[in-house]
Amino acid sequence: MPEVFEQDYTLELLQQVTNALNSGQFVQVRRTLAEIPPCDTALLLESSPHKVRTQLWQLVDPDIQGDVLEELSEDVRLSIIAKMEPELIAAATEDMDDDDLGEVLRSLPDPVYQDVIGAMDSQDRARATQALSYVEHSAGALMNTDTVTIRPDVSLDVVLRYLRLKGELPDGTDDLYVVDKDNCFLGALPISVLLTSQPDKLVKELMNEERETIPISMDESDVAQLFERHNWISAPVVDDNAHLLGRITIDDIVDVIREDAEHSLMSMAGLDDEEDTFAPVWKSSRRRSIWLGINLLTALMAAFVASFFEGTLDILPILAVLNGIVPSMGGVAGSQTLTLVIRGIALGHVNATNQRFLLGKELAIGALNGLLWSLLIAGVIALWQWDFVLGGVIAFAMFMNLVAAGIAGASIPLMLKKMNIDPALAGSVVLTTVTDIVGIFAFWGPQPGCLFKQPDT
Incomplete structure (x- = not known):
């Protein structure tokens, strides 16, 4: 199904179901949910606010609830399972494939998991125990036993x-x-x-x-x-x-590829790839606050470094206008390199044999871009302010920060990977700190008062 058509179909189906719910036509909604495949039912649930989602789930045929649970993201699945009795959860997972059964059971809080296991018959309990014996995110957790x-x-x-x-x-x-x-x-x-x-x-x-x-x-x-x-x-x-x-x-590999892509995308913003779009306000706010707090700390570090150069700002107020250019350029250049290296790590292209070459390449790119854009910004500032010393200073800062951004963008994900820290999750925060601090030092550091005329009093 073409993507545009699929989006239109989903939007139309969601609108149809929502209107039926609002008008109390629950029988019609139940009939619609029985006619569409479980993947579309799961999409409807994930696309609905919390209250509507609860109503929809109550209208899903119990015989297909297990199939729908397989298709849901972890956050949405947990929000639904939290309101189900253990016996109903056990019944819904009865016909699941081994890999899907393991994934669902792993996502349950421990007390709920114990109750669900206790509600299973001996055959399903043995199957669940076997599925959970394999390491999460391994081939064992991904496989099915239905071989011929x-x-x-x-x-x-x-x-x-x-x-x-x-x-x-x-x-x-x-x-x-x-x-x-x-x-x-x-x-x-x-x-x-x-x-x-x-x-x-x-x-x-x-x-x-x-x-x-x-x-x-x-x-x-x-x-x-x-x-x-x-x-x-x-x-x-x-x-x-x-x-x-x-x-x-x-089909299981497609899910892995999609989840890896979502993980990389969401981690860049410090979010969980399984986060529910329609989760309660407090829950979403709490999750996002963690990385906002970390970002605030790194911003305070950069501000602390900038505070050493307050005297320079008193001498030449124009620096306040130009202050954001260097860190901004460094941040963009570093993000480009960071994204490229994280992608290379995810695809298996970057390894111990080519890391040194990659670092050298990004250093050369940073130097070349630094030379190009530093000369350009030097000419613009010199003509604008008619101050060649100021143009030279900002050119030096631009060159140094773009070189540092290239090195940091390549080395940070490699170091985080060795420390078993997800580069997609933490890389951008560390990079921003580096480019901000280097940019401030490079821009403000070489500006002693003797380089500029003291303003007339």
């Missing part, structure tokens, strides 16, 4: 008869996994090969023994990069002893 396995010494005709008896294949099945009697992964037989080869051929003659597998502990972002690089539809997941544990499908 076959033996290497059987013919394709036997495999076809087995599949006909099975009746249906799991969604996204493009390979059948070949295992030995100990369930060790041996290779994969593509469905396309199965359907186009002679029935009397043996599986071991046609299977792909070079099929790459995914370790159970691999980070989900690294898994996404493998899918992107190899154009996979699905991939097998194995443990350290090559035992087949499950598979990861492209």
